[in-house]
Amino acid sequence: MHKFTVLVVEDEKNICDFISKVLTSHDYRVSCASTGKEALSLASSLCPDIILLDLGLPDLDGIEVIQKIRSWSGNPIIVISARSLEDDKVQALDAGADDYLTKPFGTSELLARIRTSLRHSNKISSNGLPQHPFRAKGLEIDFFKRNITVNGQAIHLTPIEYKIVAFLAQNSGKVMTYSAVMNNVWGPYAESDNKILRVNMANIRRKLENNPAQPIYIFTEVGVGYRMVDEDIL
Amino acid sequence: MHKFTVLVVEDEKNICDFISKVLTSHDYRVSCASTGKEALSLASSLCPDIILLDLGLPDLDGIEVIQKIRSWSGNPIIVISARSLEDDKVQALDAGADDYLTKPFGTSELLARIRTSLRHSNKISSNGLPQHPFRAKGLEIDFFKRNITVNGQAIHLTPIEYKIVAFLAQNSGKVMTYSAVMNNVWGPYAESDNKILRVNMANIRRKLENNPAQPIYIFTEVGVGYRMVDEDIL
DNA sequence: TTTTTTGCTAAAAAAATGTTAAAATTTTCT
DNA sequence: AGAAAATTTTAACATTTTTTTAGCAAAAAA
Numbered sequence: 001m002h003k004f005t006v007l008v009v010e011d012e013k014n015i016c017d018f019i020s021k022v023l024t025s026h027d028y029r030v031s032c033a034s035t036g037k038e039a040l041s042l043a044s045s046l047c048p049d050i051i052l053l054d055l056g057l058p059d060l061d062g063i064e065v066i067q068k069i070r071s072w073s074g075n076p077i078i079v080i081s082a083r084s085l086e087d088d089k090v091q092a093l094d095a096g097a098d099d100y101l102t103k104p105f106g107t108s109e110l111l112a113r114i115r116t117s118l119r120h121s122n123k124i125s126s127n128g129l130p131q132h133p134f135r136a137k138g139l140e141i142d143f144f145k146r147n148i149t150v151n152g153q154a155i156h157l158t159p160i161e162y163k164i165v166a167f168l169a170q171n172s173g174k175v176m177t178y179s180a181v182m183n184n185v186w187g188p189y190a191e192s193d194n195k196i197l198r199v200n201m202a203n204i205r206r207k208l209e210n211n212p213a214q215p216i217y218i219f220t221e222v223g224v225g226y227r228m229v230d231e232d233i234l
Numbered sequence: 235m236h237k238f239t240v241l242v243v244e245d246e247k248n249i250c251d252f253i254s255k256v257l258t259s260h261d262y263r264v265s266c267a268s269t270g271k272e273a274l275s276l277a278s279s280l281c282p283d284i285i286l287l288d289l290g291l292p293d294l295d296g297i298e299v300i301q302k303i304r305s306w307s308g309n310p311i312i313v314i315s316a317r318s319l320e321d322d323k324v325q326a327l328d329a330g331a332d333d334y335l336t337k338p339f340g341t342s343e344l345l346a347r348i349r350t351s352l353r354h355s356n357k358i359s360s361n362g363l364p365q366h367p368f369r370a371k372g373l374e375i376d377f378f379k380r381n382i383t384v385n386g387q388a389i390h391l392t393p394i395e396y397k398i399v400a401f402l403a404q405n406s407g408k409v410m411t412y413s414a415v416m417n418n419v420w421g422p423y424a425e426s427d428n429k430i431l432r433v434n435m436a437n438i439r440r441k442l443e444n445n446p447a448q449p450i451y452i453f454t455e456v457g458v459g460y461r462m463v464d465e466d467i468l
Numbered sequence: 469t470t471t472t473t474t475g476c477t478a479a480a481a482a483a484a485t486g487t488t489a490a491a492a493t494t495t496t497c498t
Numbered sequence: 499a500g501a502a503a504a505t506t507t508t509a510a511c512a513t514t515t516t517t518t519t520a521g522c523a524a525a526a527a528a
Contacts, residue, residue, distance in 0.1 A: 086340040093346040098354070099333070106320040112327040120332070120354045158505055175380040194485095196507065202486060213486085222484065222515055223393035224380065392516055428474095430518065436476055446475085447524095456473065456526060 003029045004118060007048035009039040009065075010080070011058055019052065022107045028114075036060025040188035043069050050117055052110075055081040055092065063095050070096035072183035076117040080105070134169040135232045139208065139217050141169050150208060160185060161204050164197070168218060168228035177225040201226065236366065236465065237263045238352065241282035243273040243299075244314070245292055253286065256341045262348075270294025277303050284351055286344075289315045289326065297329045304330035310351035314339070368403045369466045373442065373451050375403050384442060394419060395438050398431070402452060402462035411459040435460065 006023050010016040011034045020030045031046055033039040036057040043051060051069070055062030066077055078099045079092045089100045098117050101110065134141040138151040143166065148155045157165060163185045168176060182190040182197055201220075205212035219227045240257050244250040245268045254264045265280055267273040270291040277285060285303065289296030300311055310332045315322065318336045326334050332351050335344065368375040372385040377400065382389045391399060397419045402410055416424040416431055439446035453461045 086343045090342050090346040093350045098350065108324050109320045112324040116327045116332060160506070173379050173381070195509090198485060199487080199507080202488085205486090220485070221380065227379075394517075429520090432474060433476080433518085435474090439475090454474070 003027060004049040005029045005031065005046060006114070007031050007033060007039070007042055007046060007051045009033045009036075009052065009057070010054040011035065011056070012054075015054075019110075022110070023114075026111060034058075036062075036065050039065055040068060043073065043075065044183070044187040047073075048075060049121070050114060051075055051077045052114075053077055053079050053097070055079055055083065055088070063091055066092060066095040066097050068183075068188055072180045072188075074121065076121045078113060078117055134172065136172065136229045137216055137232070139229075141166065148208075155207050157204065157207065161200055161207075164200055165204060165208075165218075165228075168226055169231075172228040173230040175221045175225050175227045181226065237261055238283040239263045239265065239280060240348070241265050241267060241273070241276055241280060241285045243267045243270075243286065243291070244288040245269065245290065246288075249288075253344075256344070257348075260345060268292075270296075270299050273299055274302055277307065277309065281307070282309060283355070284348060285309055285311045286348075287311055287313050287331070289313060289317065289322070297325055300326060300329040300331050308355065310355045312347060312351055368406065370406065370463045371450055371466070373463075375400065382442075389441050391438070391441065395434055395441075398434060399438060399442075399452075399462075402460055403465075406462040407464040409455045409459050409461045415460065 006028045008016055008019050008023070008030060010019065010032070013034070016032050016034065020032060023030045031042055031048065033042050036059045039051075039053065039057070040060075042048070053062065053065065057065065062079070062081075066079070069075060069077065076098045077096065078101060079097045080101050080103060081088065081092075082103045084102045092100050098120065099113050101113060133143065140149045142148075146162065148157060148162070148165065164181060167181060167184045178194040178197060179190075179192070182194060186196075201218070202212070205215055205218065208217050209215045217229050219229070221227060240262045242250055242253050242257070242264060244253065244266070247268070250266050250268065254266060257264045265276055265282065267276050270293045273285075273287070273291070274294075276282075287296065287299065291299065296313070296315075300313070303309065303311060311330065312333045312335060313326045313331045314335050314337060315326075316337045323334045332354065333347050335347060367377070367381075374381075374383045376382070380396070382391060382396070382399065398415060401415060401418045412428040412431060413424075413426070416428060420430075435452070436446070439449055439452065442451055443449045451463050453463070455461055
């Protein structure tokens with residue numbers, strides 16, 4: 001049975017420990033962060049199934065943390081805050097939070113809201129990976145085996161190259177901005193300059209495309225980002 | 235632009251009227267039901283984009299209403315209730331409600347939670363733009379994927395061209411003054427001369443229109459601005 | 469008709485992206 | 499540990515795409 005991973009972001013240690021204990025006893029796997037920076041790195045490296053976020057962090061503005069995570073990930077975020085002002089709620093929800101819980105709250109309500117959020121993000125399976133391999137025009141990506149073939153021929157990609165391709169494939173048809181890709185691959189503190197991404201894309205295309213100058217799998221939208229071709233309909 | 239339909243289920247007439255007024259003034263289409271039975275039949279016939287449900291109904295148990303609706307529809311349900319007991323919330327959420335709001339609540343929080351729910355059901359995307367594409371006379375604009383097609387044929391627009399078209403489409407039917415478009419695209423310090431906008435419009439029409447001299451999508455109101463054709467009714 | 473406004477084309481300037489090779493770093497293997 | 503291999507990053511430069519500018523034609527308003 002798969003355990004869901006919860007990232008708890010909370011600077012008060014006793015609250016964090018309490019939530020941690022409750023969740024662990026209900027069969028969640030829990031990680032904790034006590035600062036905004038820690039939260040961002042863990043959100044990126046851990047890919048938790050859900051994030052509980054206290055807005056009163058010592059280093060970063062809570063709203064910015066939400067927006068940053070939202071810019072490259074769809075992880076559900078439940079805000080937990082002592083502030084009960086309506087404006088705070090509106091801000092957080094509009095920034096991309098999925099729910100807003102005011103302290104103090106009961107543990108059974110917290111658990112119920114976690115279940116509801118997990119239900120909402122249920123389009124992807126519990127490990128965050130799509131259930132079926134991605135197929136388009138002879139390109140096949142098996143996310144479980146982590147291998148890629150073009151017309152049956154196995155293609156070797158380096159870890160970074162694979163991350164880029166997998167991220168684009170999981171959002172196929174949609175233009176993913178350069179910064180979304182960068183943050184997804186190099187984490188929340190990626191450079192704003194995308195030259196690294198450009199050389200990786202050149203290498204990826206050399207391996208994937210028949211004619212890299214006229215790609216059929218990964219298109220660039222100048223000034224915006226990259227787009228993976230639509231998945232074949234089944 | 236498309237209006238979202240909200241079904242308000244509430245037996246106290248003055249509350250119902252109040253919510254109705256608030257939502258209508260924020261550009262939602264509102265229908266009301268005052269009993270559970272009415273709610274069920276309207277939920278099925280109307281297929282509202284979202285349902286606001288008061289649990290204290292005269293005829294049916296609120297929890298059963300949620301389950302009943304959930305059995306055939308994934309429409310988001312936000313529970314609105316005077317009962318603030320934790321058990322009530324847990325019950326409602328586990329029955330399939332997407333959110334639980336305790337009376338009294340502020341209108342801006344209600345609106346924010348409605349937006350969040352619409353986002354969850356993929357009706358709108360994280361940037362607040364409609365998730366469902368704009369369609370008119372064979373022109374289709376998918377804001378989510380950043381895709382434009384004319385009669386199924388993909389059209390490539392540059393970032394500035396896309397901004398212009400998107401802005402007009404989001405305000406389709408209304409004349410947008412040249413300065414409004416300029417400010418939207420080039421920011422608040424845009425030039426007052428609109429010659430740049432004119433050449434962009436020429437390029438846009440060359441790509442979109444069959445006969446740019448007699449456009450069917452973007453019209454010129456001489457001396458005023460541009461107007462995107464009305465969206466097709468569904 | 470005259471004036472104003474809008475449309476169109478082509479060329480320039482500017483910005484963004486692709487490409488290659490070499491240096492730096494990490495990983496793997498003996 | 500040390501060498502070899504693979505990967506990642508940096509840097510320089512080529513190429514493509516986009517944006518702006520300028521000039522004139524066409525259409526609409528006065």
